[in-house]
Amino acid sequence: MILLLQLLINGLVQGALVACMAVAFGLVYRSLRIFHIALGGMFILVGYFFYTFVALLHLSTPIAAGLTLLATLIAGAILESCVYYPFAKKKSTSGVVMLASLGVMIIIENTIALLFGNNVKSISVDLEPTYIFYGLKVTRIQLYEFLICASAFVILGLLIRKNPYFKVAWAMGDQPRLVPVMGLPLQKIRQLIIAVSSLMIALPAALIAYDVGIEPHVGMSYLLTASVAVFFGGIDKYWGWGLGAFILALCQSIVSWKFSGEWVSMVTFIILIFVLLFKPSGLIGNSKRLEEK
Amino acid sequence: MKKIIVGLCIVVLIAVFGGRALWLYQHRETDTNVVKIGALVPTSGFMAFEGKNVVSALNLLAEKMNAKRDVKIKVIYEDDKYTSKDSVSAFRKLQSQGVDLYFVYGDLPAKAIVSIAQEQKLPLFAMAESKELNDSPVVVNLSPSSTDWTDSIFSFVNEMLKPQNVVIVHQKDMAHVESTKRLKDKFKDTVQVINSEQFDPNVMEVRPLVSKVLSYKPDVVIVLGYGSTYTAILNTLREQGFTGTIVSDPNVSSIKHELAKTPYPLYWTDTLFDDNTDIPEIKEFLAEFKEKFGKKPSTFTMMSYVGAQALMNAIQTAEYKPMDIYNNIQQTKDLKTVLGPVTIDKNKWMKLPIVIKQLQPDGTAKIVKE
Numbered sequence: 001m002i003l004l005l006q007l008l009i010n011g012l013v014q015g016a017l018v019a020c021m022a023v024a025f026g027l028v029y030r031s032l033r034i035f036h037i038a039l040g041g042m043f044i045l046v047g048y049f050f051y052t053f054v055a056l057l058h059l060s061t062p063i064a065a066g067l068t069l070l071a072t073l074i075a076g077a078i079l080e081s082c083v084y085y086p087f088a089k090k091k092s093t094s095g096v097v098m099l100a101s102l103g104v105m106i107i108i109e110n111t112i113a114l115l116f117g118n119n120v121k122s123i124s125v126d127l128e129p130t131y132i133f134y135g136l137k138v139t140r141i142q143l144y145e146f147l148i149c150a151s152a153f154v155i156l157g158l159l160i161r162k163n164p165y166f167k168v169a170w171a172m173g174d175q176p177r178l179v180p181v182m183g184l185p186l187q188k189i190r191q192l193i194i195a196v197s198s199l200m201i202a203l204p205a206a207l208i209a210y211d212v213g214i215e216p217h218v219g220m221s222y223l224l225t226a227s228v229a230v231f232f233g234g235i236d237k238y239w240g241w242g243l244g245a246f247i248l249a250l251c252q253s254i255v256s257w258k259f260s261g262e263w264v265s266m267v268t269f270i271i272l273i274f275v276l277l278f279k280p281s282g283l284i285g286n287s288k289r290l291e292e293k
Numbered sequence: 294m295k296k297i298i299v300g301l302c303i304v305v306l307i308a309v310f311g312g313r314a315l316w317l318y319q320h321r322e323t324d325t326n327v328v329k330i331g332a333l334v335p336t337s338g339f340m341a342f343e344g345k346n347v348v349s350a351l352n353l354l355a356e357k358m359n360a361k362r363d364v365k366i367k368v369i370y371e372d373d374k375y376t377s378k379d380s381v382s383a384f385r386k387l388q389s390q391g392v393d394l395y396f397v398y399g400d401l402p403a404k405a406i407v408s409i410a411q412e413q414k415l416p417l418f419a420m421a422e423s424k425e426l427n428d429s430p431v432v433v434n435l436s437p438s439s440t441d442w443t444d445s446i447f448s449f450v451n452e453m454l455k456p457q458n459v460v461i462v463h464q465k466d467m468a469h470v471e472s473t474k475r476l477k478d479k480f481k482d483t484v485q486v487i488n489s490e491q492f493d494p495n496v497m498e499v500r501p502l503v504s505k506v507l508s509y510k511p512d513v514v515i516v517l518g519y520g521s522t523y524t525a526i527l528n529t530l531r532e533q534g535f536t537g538t539i540v541s542d543p544n545v546s547s548i549k550h551e552l553a554k555t556p557y558p559l560y561w562t563d564t565l566f567d568d569n570t571d572i573p574e575i576k577e578f579l580a581e582f583k584e585k586f587g588k589k590p591s592t593f594t595m596m597s598y599v600g601a602q603a604l605m606n607a608i609q610t611a612e613y614k615p616m617d618i619y620n621n622i623q624q625t626k627d628l629k630t631v632l633g634p635v636t637i638d639k640n641k642w643m644k645l646p647i648v649i650k651q652l653q654p655d656g657t658a659k660i661v662k663e
Contacts (some may be wrong), residue, residue: 003504003505006504007501007504007505010498010504011501012503013500014498014500015618043459064405109444112335113341113342117342118338118339118340118341118343119342119343119547120520120521120524120547120548120551121551122524122551125528125550125552125554125555127528127531127532127553127554127555128532130532130533130534132534137504137531137533137534142500159593208497212497212499212521212525212528212529213521213523213524213551214521214522215339215520216339217520218497221495221496221497222497231497242414247499251497252498252501253501256501256502256505257501257504257505259491260490260491261490261491261493261496261499261501261505262465262491262492262493263493263500264493264496264498264501265493265495265496275312275564
């Protein structure tokens, strides 16, 4: 019983991290209709920014975290203005933009490997303090991971409901051509989406890098988990992404317990195929009307 | 006047290029005095870090050998990216360049090309651990087998730690599955409880797995693998409160500075190589390597260097015919190398001194069993 509860707690923490990553992916996919593969590259970049500031430049953790967020915002702005926006201006198809995004991811991955090597880099080699409640173990970094990521997810969810800019950004995915027609600043809204997506990937990426270290080839696996959570929860439902993330993380934990750690990746894709086949609109997504299909 | 200048320029150009061509012709390396070794090494992809070190080690050795002898060794590298598909195309590319011998780094590339090499009777010198490779009549393995590493772990754990409850956590690849199976078979008679768990190297969240491992209440956990998930498992075991003994494989040597410092024991099986060693031969090699390449070699760099040293020694004593070299290398016995005396056994495996090391509080290693 204790083991099951322990796995549920681990699943909740992991779910909060995946929820943030799902938002980072989902926002771009929902609003700009870009399958944002470069997000995997952004994940790695964040990890190495944080590693550079903490382990190489020996800055204090809060300052390093602030600088990492800033550097990620700049990287996101460069990505939007040098890659995504020029393609959007040329009205390129989503397939072309996806390929470009994949290219960015590969460039980032290889550049990092060239600069830092392919081996694991640990930001902190000290053991994290562990708190034990009734036999259940939670480390300090796990608490931070849960509190920071879950709060960021909830706050952004509320902003998307209330803030007019976010409302426009959300609507842009359905009618992108209406934004300039209505006199709204298209480029600014795009920049806003990319900036928020960059921040939302920066939080879990920096925390994970601090927790377990970073290497240049982990981006794709996190990207896949995030994208599966979005499709699982429902592309059009912000809260669905979070639900998808938590269920996915819990499933992974339970599979690890009942079967073996080797099946954890597989369960992610079984869920994805199951959803795409039987509930394409996602767990809490609304089914489309016949004329919309 | 203009015509004379142009004419003079043409004469000068012909003299310069003609002279250079003549010099190159006179100093050309004929096929008879160059042995071409085709090396399949991952210089890009996730294993590039090791691959680049292996290239440095082979270059250093070839340079030393070429300075001493009339017959030169030329190493031609192809990047196999540590994938089966790229290994086969890299191998074909090497074949088209008239390579005499093939050196391959790692289990996966070796397995990808072994059937082609066998079909065409091309000798293959592998730096791999999996024992199934050695069934091929064209393969000689230039690194200790997974059996050697596994047996050294078993004898250490069994004799020195005498545990009652052991859990083996291993990566899901052929070599580690083989090692786990062997360990479980060996522990069957001496340990009361033995469990094993596999991990997927693409999954970084290892806490569920570690929680499950700790639920068995082991006194010894043996962790076999490499990469970031492997490192995370080693650290998370301690973070989750495991105070027993952790035993692991030679991959610890390259990540020992990334591991959490705890008062609890961590041992691993390794070669004599260490970057803080007192052994003069290794110290000398370290200094030479650092001066030339500006970095420290890893355990696997050293093993590649020693493996290639056995190969080049066999080239010296055979008459530069590939199958002679293949036969000759199998006669290697107590060859003096930086990692101690090296022998190729009757199963075509390299045998070299294997030790058990313990991680010290300052992050260095100490040999506890030879």
